[in-house]
Amino acid sequence: MADLTLAVANKAYSSWSLRGWLALKLTGAEFDEVVIPLGRADTRAEILKYSPSGKLPALIDGDVVVWESLAIIEYLAEKFPHAGLWPSDGAARAHARAAANEMHGGFLALRRAMPLNVRHTFPDARFDDHVGAEVNRIQAIWRDAQRRFAGATGEGPFLMGAFSAIDAMFAPVASRFTGYAVDLESQAQAYVDAVAAHPPMIEWREAARAEPWVIPEFEDGGAP
Numbered sequence: 001m002a003d004l005t006l007a008v009a010n011k012a013y014s015s016w017s018l019r020g021w022l023a024l025k026l027t028g029a030e031f032d033e034v035v036i037p038l039g040r041a042d043t044r045a046e047i048l049k050y051s052p053s054g055k056l057p058a059l060i061d062g063d064v065v066v067w068e069s070l071a072i073i074e075y076l077a078e079k080f081p082h083a084g085l086w087p088s089d090g091a092a093r094a095h096a097r098a099a100a101n102e103m104h105g106g107f108l109a110l111r112r113a114m115p116l117n118v119r120h121t122f123p124d125a126r127f128d129d130h131v132g133a134e135v136n137r138i139q140a141i142w143r144d145a146q147r148r149f150a151g152a153t154g155e156g157p158f159l160m161g162a163f164s165a166i167d168a169m170f171a172p173v174a175s176r177f178t179g180y181a182v183d184l185e186s187q188a189q190a191y192v193d194a195v196a197a198h199p200p201m202i203e204w205r206e207a208a209r210a211e212p213w214v215i216p217e218f219e220d221g222g223a224p
């Protein structure tokens with residue numbers, strides 16, 4: 001049994017679980033994983049065994065329970081200071097944290113209109129101007145991060161160079177942009193493709209495809 005346990009919801013649908021899981025993968029630490037399927041009679045009781053909020057992901061480290069994806073990232077960044085979750089440069093770190101927080105608290109229209117489904121694509125979906133404005137804002141965040149801080153976390157095609165916490169926060173959105181065939185600027189498209197090819201993302205998608213659970217309302221709208 002590993003020291004760390006991460007409880008997540010269905011990999012097919014749970015964007016918040018994916019964020020916590022990608023951050024934990026980044027540390028290279030061994031961990032046990034518990035997947036709790038949503039939408040069942042015992043879902044809430046099962047989640048409450050790990051997470052006091054009744055929501056996932058939750059990280060358990062001995063007596064420490066960390067719920068909320070951003071708090072999990074911060075906990076991991078403190079516990080594994082050499083994992084490079086946040087840039088070492090203060091300006092880059094502040095920028096990455098601001099973008100991660102904007103993602104955590106925002107983009108509600110987009111999140112509602114494009115439920116995460118890493119198993120299926122919806123190329124014919126159409127979106128209103130509200131969603132379009134959020135897509136543009138996200139592309140601006142990505143453009144700005146790459147222009148100002150490329151290389152802040154190392155070599156690579158991600159927002160600050162190597163894959164880091166800011167990418168974990170935006171990875172589910174990148175996946176939605178692929179799934180819903182959103183028309184993107186070329187630089188944003190290159191970033192989305194890089195996220196899709198990130199080996200832990202491939203591992204997550206493969207595990208999602210192997211899941212037996214299907215929640216019909218999440219297959220055609222309505223996000224968990």
Ligand SMILES: N[C@@H](CCC(=O)N[C@@H](CS)C(=O)NCC(=O)O)C(=O)O
Binds near residue numbers: 014038
């Ligand atoms: N603000 C939370 C959001 C967590 C959240 O909403 N998780 C969903 C799954 S993506 C959940 O656990 N839902 C429980 C349920 O639907 O029963 C975070 O950042 O971790």
